[in-house]
Amino acid sequence: MADEQGGAEAENLTVPEEGAYGLSEAAVMMDQARDDQSLLATALEKNMEVWIAIRMVVSQNDVNLTQEVTDNLVRLSQYVAETTMKHGVELPAEVLDTLININLQISEGFLEGQ
DSSP states (O other), X not given: OHHHHHHHHHHTSOHHHHHHHHHXXXXXXXXXXXXXXXXXXXXXXXXXXXXXXXXXXXXXXXXXXXXXXXXXXXXXXXXXXXXXXXXXXXXXXXXXXXXXXXXXXXXXXHHHTO
């Protein structure tokens, strides 16, 4: 039931709010999955999906972002994908912390930029 409510709430979000929500949700999932490789695999997959979606959105011509912001988000998306593919669930703790911190900082930036 909570998932259905969360999904309904997410439908009413702006694009930046959706990005912020997805990033923070993935960050929490990754943090909570540190000691469970199965959960971590799911969390990393969710994180990749969020970053792929962000990359697709910012690559559209009608997005109201500066070229610098667009380029930075694309580079971060590439970093997340490359890092995740390189390490998989064997991510060192400091690399996992980096992915979590990136998500939280970009999530905050999306909310501040509205």
